[in-house]
Structures are given as C-alpha cells and as structure tokens.
Amino acid sequence: MENTKGRKKGAWIYEEDKLLKACINKYGEGKWHLVPQRAGLNRCRKSCRLRWLNYLSPNIKRESFAEDEIDMILRLHKLLGNRWSLIAGRLPGRTSNDVKNYWHTNLLKKVVSKKEEKKEKEKPKETMKMHEVIKPRPLTLSSNFGKHYFVKQQNCNVPIDCDDDTETARVPNQIANCASSNSQPSLGNIPIPFEMWSDSLWNFGEEVGSEIIGSCSSLQEKNFNMKFPNVDDSFWDFNLCDFNSLWDI
DNA sequence: AATACCCACAACCGCATCTTT
DNA sequence: CAAAGATGCGGTTGTGGGTAT
Numbered sequence: 001m002e003n004t005k006g007r008k009k010g011a012w013i014y015e016e017d018k019l020l021k022a023c024i025n026k027y028g029e030g031k032w033h034l035v036p037q038r039a040g041l042n043r044c045r046k047s048c049r050l051r052w053l054n055y056l057s058p059n060i061k062r063e064s065f066a067e068d069e070i071d072m073i074l075r076l077h078k079l080l081g082n083r084w085s086l087i088a089g090r091l092p093g094r095t096s097n098d099v100k101n102y103w104h105t106n107l108l109k110k111v112v113s114k115k116e117e118k119k120e121k122e123k124p125k126e127t128m129k130m131h132e133v134i135k136p137r138p139l140t141l142s143s144n145f146g147k148h149y150f151v152k153q154q155n156c157n158v159p160i161d162c163d164d165d166t167e168t169a170r171v172p173n174q175i176a177n178c179a180s181s182n183s184q185p186s187l188g189n190i191p192i193p194f195e196m197w198s199d200s201l202w203n204f205g206e207e208v209g210s211e212i213i214g215s216c217s218s219l220q221e222k223n224f225n226m227k228f229p230n231v232d233d234s235f236w237d238f239n240l241c242d243f244n245s246l247w248d249i
Numbered sequence: 250a251a252t253a254c255c256c257a258c259a260a261c262c263g264c265a266t267c268t269t270t
Numbered sequence: 271c272a273a274a275g276a277t278g279c280g281g282t283t284g285t286g287g288g289t290a291t
Binding site for chain 2: 009010011012044046047050051054055097098101102104105106
C-alpha cells in the first residue's frame with residue numbers, strides 16, 4: 001500500500017524497524033522530517049515518528065496495565081478529559097496511544113455503565129421532596145486582616161488573597177500548594193494543567209496586565225463570607241463539583 | 250471446519266499549535 | 271507580522287488473533 005506521494009503505508013516489517021532504530025540511535029529523536037531520508041525508509045515522517053514513539057522506543061512498557069495505573073487513568077481522565085498525552089505523561093512507560101486504546105476498549109464501557117447506574121440511582125422518586133442545594137463558598141475568614149487584595153502572583157499566575165501589611169498570602173483551598181511554592185497547583189501528585197486553573201478556574205480578574213485584579217474591602221467585620229469578584233454560580237457548579245468528586249469514582 | 254463476532258492495538262488522517270524564515 | 275514548514279495530538283480506521291456459534 002502506498003500513499004499519493006509513493007510512500008509506503010500499513011504495517012511495518014522487521015527490516016524497517018531495524019532501519020528506524022539504527023537511525024534514532026545514531027541521530028537521536030527529533031528532526032522527524034529528516035528521518036526517512038537518514039534511515040533509508042520509504043515512509044513519511046509522521047509514520048516514522050509514530051512507529052518510534054508508540055512501539056520501538058525502549059522506554060515503552062509492554063506489559064498490561066496494573067491496577068494502580070488503571071486507577072490513575074480513571075482519575076486523570078475525570079480531571080483532564082481526553083487529553084491522552086497529559087495522562088500518559090503521568091504513567092511512566094505508557095504512550096498516549098496505549099492509554100487511549102485501553103480507555104476505548106476497557107474503561108469507556110465501565111465508566112458509561114457506572115454513570116448510567118448513578119443516574120438511575122439519582123432519579124428523583126415521586127415521593128421524594130425537592131431539596132434546596134446549598135452552593136459551597138470558598139472561604140470564611142476572621143476579621144483582623146485589614147485591607148485585602150486579589151493579586152495575580154508573578155510566577156504562579158494565580159490570584160491570591162493578600163494582606164497588605166504582612167505580605168502573607170491566603171489562597172483558596174484547592175491551590176494552596178501552588179501559592180506557597182510558586183509552582184503548578186496539584187491534587188495529590190497530579191498537577192492541575194495550567195489552562196484549567198488559570199483560565200477557567202481562577203481567571204476572574206478583568207485587568208490581566210495589572211498586579212491587582214480585584215479587591216475586597218468588606219473584611220472589617222468579624223466572620224464574613226468572602227465573595228470573589230465576577231464569579232457567578234456556574235463557577236461553583238462547574239469547578240467545585242468537579243474537584244470534589246474527583247476522588248469519588 | 251467454517252463463519253461471525255469481538256477485542257486489542259497499530260497505524261493513518263486531519264487539525265491545531267509551535268517554530269522558523 | 272505573515273507564511274510556510276515541522277511537530278504533536280486526538281479521533282478514527284484497519285487488521286490480526288481469539289472465541290463463540
């Protein structure tokens with residue numbers, strides 16, 4: 001089988017693998033556009049790259065997925081969705097293709113049936129009364145904080161509740177470990193991708209270029225419920241529910 | 250034994266993003 | 271700054287092997 005440019009397609013044979021391996025061992029990974037020529041292969045660069053990354057690379061684990069790996073996939077998928085490369089990045093020796101295939105052949109059905117089961121359970125029965133849902137609030141702080149700002153932290157890019165006088169920072173629960181270390185926030189060992197917490201989760205400031213992106217002057221009273229600026233109910237519906245249910249598969 | 254079906258996984262394709270010119 | 275090329279990613283398909291009928 002050949003493509004329109006006369007390049008070979010379809011399954012790789014032993015000799016081709018050998019050539020590709022030798023090429024990568026000699027020149028290293030990368031510069032994929034040069035690989036077919038260097039290796040003497042009549043394959044397109046994409047095909048070479050894929051063959052190496054998904055099959056020939058010595059780092060690849062060949063054995064079946066272990067319990068803890070499956071558990072990790074389920075949790076990460078709940079957090080990240082179909083971002084297979086990110087998920088695979090947390091599983092040493094596994095490729096995105098492996099994870100994706102495993103998901104589609106083994107886990108998808110399980111997850112779908114579990115969801116349906118849950119839906120069935122949660123179906124309101126006629127005898128049940130409707131309950132008011134109380135939405136979570138991020139923080140309840142005591143009074144002696146003085147003047148507070150939400151500050152966009154320089155290296156972390158996360159808004160923190162900052163005390164003017166002491167320069168101490170108090171952060172919403174889920175990202176406490178980020179503000180303290182100036183690193184990416186995480187849930188356990190799993191780093192939360194930048195775009196999740198910067199754009200959808202914490203991006204409630206209007207003025208991105210400014211250090212101060214919001215302020216709260218109502219902190220004079222004893223015990224208060226702090227409200228983040230520009231955050232509507234859907235913020236909590238989407239983000240908090242998602243995080244809290246992450247460990248409950 | 251023949252056929253149909255299912256599963257696992259390798260491979261392809263199109264698109265988005267990044268890098269270089 | 272724009273265009274072109276390179277790279278990476280996710281969705282989908284193709285194929286071979288195993289199992290059921």
